[in-house]
Amino acid sequence: MATVFKTAEKAKGSSENKVKDKRINKQRVMLLASRGIVFRYRHLLTDLEGIMPHSKKDSKLDTKDNLFVLNELADLNNCNNCIFFEVRKRKDLYLWMSKTPNGPSVKFHVQNLHTMDELKMTGNCLKGSRHILSFDKTFDSAPHWQLLKELLSQVFNVPKGSRRSKPFIDHVLTFSIADNRIWFRNYQIVEKNKENTPGFTTKDKGDVSLVEIGPRFCLTTIRIFEGSFGGPTVFENPEFVHPNFVRSAMLKEKKEKYAKRQQAMGERKVRIKNSEGQESELSNKNVFQ
Numbered sequence: 559m560a561t562v563f564k565t566a567e568k569a570k571g572s573s574e575n576k577v578k579d580k581r582i583n584k585q586r587v588m589l590l591a592s593r594g595i596v597f598r599y600r601h602l603l604t605d606l607e608g609i610m611p612h613s614k615k616d617s618k619l620d621t622k623d624n625l626f627v628l629n630e631l632a633d634l635n636n637c638n639n640c641i642f643f644e645v646r647k648r649k650d651l652y653l654w655m656s657k658t659p660n661g662p663s664v665k666f667h668v669q670n671l672h673t674m675d676e677l678k679m680t681g682n683c684l685k686g687s688r689h690i691l692s693f694d695k696t697f698d699s700a701p702h703w704q705l706l707k708e709l710l711s712q713v714f715n716v717p718k719g720s721r722r723s724k725p726f727i728d729h730v731l732t733f734s735i736a737d738n739r740i741w742f743r744n745y746q747i748v749e750k751n752k753e754n755t756p757g758f759t760t761k762d763k764g765d766v767s768l769v770e771i772g773p774r775f776c777l778t779t780i781r782i783f784e785g786s787f788g789g790p791t792v793f794e795n796p797e798f799v800h801p802n803f804v805r806s807a808m809l810k811e812k813k814e815k816y817a818k819r820q821q822a823m824g825e826r827k828v829r830i831k832n833s834e835g836q837e838s839e840l841s842n843k844n845v846f847q
Contacts, residue, residue: 584638584717585612585638585639585712585713585715585717585720586612586613586614586635586636586637586638586639586720587610587612587613587614587637587639587640587641587713588613588614588615588616588628588631588632588635588637588639588640588641588658589603589606589607589610589613589614589615589616589641590615590616590617590618590619590628590631590640590641590642590643591603591618591619591642591643591644591645592618592619592620592622592642592643592644592645593618593619593620593645594645594648595618595643595645596645596648598671598673598676599643599645599651599671601673601674601675602643602668602671602673602773602775603615603643605673605674605772605773606641606773608685609689609714609731609744610714610716611685611686611687611688611716611720611721611722611723611724612716612717612720612721612722612723613641614635614637616631616635619631619642622644622646625642625654625787625788626786626787626788628640628642628654628656628658628786628787629658629659629786629787632658632659633658633659637658638657638658639655639656639657639658639712639713640654640655640656640658640786641653641654641655641713642654642655642656642787649801650667650801651667651668651671652665652666652667652668652780653665653666653667653668653777654666654787655709655710655713656786656787657709657712657786658786659786660785660786661783661784661785661786661789662705662709662782662783662784662785662786662792663782663783663785663786663787663788663789664706664709664779664781664782664783665779665780665781665782665783666740666777666778666779666780667777667778667780667798667801668775668776668777668778669739669775669776669778670774670775670776671773671774671775671776672772672773672774672775673772673773674771674772674773676772677770677772677773677774679769679770679771679772680769681729681745681746681748681769681770681771682746682771683728683729683746683771684724684726684728685724686722686723686724687723687724687726687727687728687729688716688718688723688724688725688726688727689714689716689727689728689729689730689731689744690727690729690730690731690747691710691711691714691715691730691731691733692730692731692732692733693707693710693711693732693733694732694733694734694735696734696735697733697735702779702782702792702793703735705782705792705793706740706779706782707733710733714731727747728746728747729744729745729746729747729771730744730745730746730747730768731743731744732744732745738778738795738797739776739777739778739779740776740777740778740779741774741776741777742773742774742775742776742777743770743774744770744771744772744773744774745768745769745770745771746768746769746770746771747766747768748766748767748768748769749765749766749767750765750767778795778798779793779795779798780794780795780798781793781794781795782794
């Protein structure tokens with residue numbers, strides 16, 4: 559009997575270890591946007607939902623001031639990560655990424671946005687498949703880049719065995735740093751095999767290439783917070799310029815060009831009027847007199 563109990567305990571312990579090893583990474587991401595979102599940003603949200611099978615989409619958020627409510631929403635949806643699209647003036651898109659409920663969190667400004675429908679790339683991947691995360695070596699150069707790398711890896715990494723995920727890896731998500739901004743790209747892994755390559759044998763090694771699928775966008779870091787959607791500032795980007803200042807500078811430049819053009823037209827009218835009033839020395843009147 560003792561041996562039976564020992565074997566039963568061993569089997570129970572092994573089954574518990576298997577269950578623990580099966581789902582170590584329990585990352586779930588909540589996706590939602592604010593009111594006033596336009597169709598391009600809504601399509602980007604849908605594309606991210608297709609790329610991330612461990613995500614859960616929620617309804618729009620009415621408030622833009624009290625973002626601490628997102629921590630409670632994430633807790634109700636059993637999510638420990640959150641991506642929030644904040645739209646201002648129906649023009650500017652800000653992306654909040656947070657580890658709920660304790661933080662940290664980061665606020666990005668999204669630029670150079672192109673969705674899957676706009677790109678119309680030839681690549682394709684299985685919906686719900688897992689992906690490989692590729693980070694630029696520049697992420698190890700500074701502490702704030704290292705923090706962003708860890709946050710992005712936890713948010714975009716699809717856990718093994720998560721809901722709606724397929725046991726295949728057929729695309730790569732790349733995060734590159736250029737011009738002090740993060741560039742996001744999505745590539746399909748294409749491998750030549752016997753079916754689509756003439757003269758290919760099993761002894762030969764297939765060539766692996768990458769084909770871009772989309773979406774693509776650029777993230778400019780504005781501020782990193784210690785808490786979730788607030789708290790003390792860990793890092794602030796000194797090179798960030800608010801879009802309102804950019805638009806006001808462009809309008810000011812247009813106004814200056816218009817004022818210079820109007821001034822030049824007024825000076826031209828004055829010169830024409832003065833030239834009409836003066837008689838030339840070689841005119842007929844002077845000759846006959």
